[in-house]
Amino acid sequence: MALTLDAGALIAIDRGDRRMHVLLAEAVRRRQVVTVPAPVIGQAWRDGARQARLARALAGCRTEPTHGGQARAAGELLARTGLSDVVDALVVLSAATRGDEIVTSDPDDLGTLASAVPGRIVITAV
Numbered sequence: 001m002a003l004t005l006d007a008g009a010l011i012a013i014d015r016g017d018r019r020m021h022v023l024l025a026e027a028v029r030r031r032q033v034v035t036v037p038a039p040v041i042g043q044a045w046r047d048g049a050r051q052a053r054l055a056r057a058l059a060g061c062r063t064e065p066t067h068g069g070q071a072r073a074a075g076e077l078l079a080r081t082g083l084s085d086v087v088d089a090l091v092v093l094s095a096a097t098r099g100d101e102i103v104t105s106d107p108d109d110l111g112t113l114a115s116a117v118p119g120r121i122v123i124t125a126v
Helices: 007-014 018-029 038-044 052-059 068-081 086-098 107-114
Strands: 003-005 034-037 062-064 101-104 123-125
Touching (some): 003 086, 007 018, 007 101, 034 038, 038 062, 068 086, 086 101, 107 123
Parallel strands (some): 003 034, 034 062
C-alpha cells in the first residue's frame, strides 16, 4: 500500500518528527510511491530557505495536481459529510483513487471523509 500525505504529515517532516522519518524510510525500502496533493504543499510550505528537511522529503514524493473534476468531487464530499476543509477532501479522494494509506495529524476529520467514499482507507495518525 502506498502513502498519501496531508499537511500535518508535512509539518511533522519539517519538524523532524521521528515517526514520519520511519514511515518515509519504510516507504522507500518497500518502493512505495508517496503522493502529496499539490494544495497540501501550499498548506505546509512557508520558507524554502528554512524548510530543507521538507524540501528533501518532497523531492522524493509524487506531487499530484488538482483539476476541476477533483475540486467538484471534493465539494460534493464536503456536502455529504458536513465538513468544510477542501484540502482534506482532496487528500481523501486522492488516496481513494489508488487505495493509499493516509498519513495525517487529523484522523478524525479525514476518517469522517474517508467513511463517505467507496472502499476502505487506512488512516495513520502522526
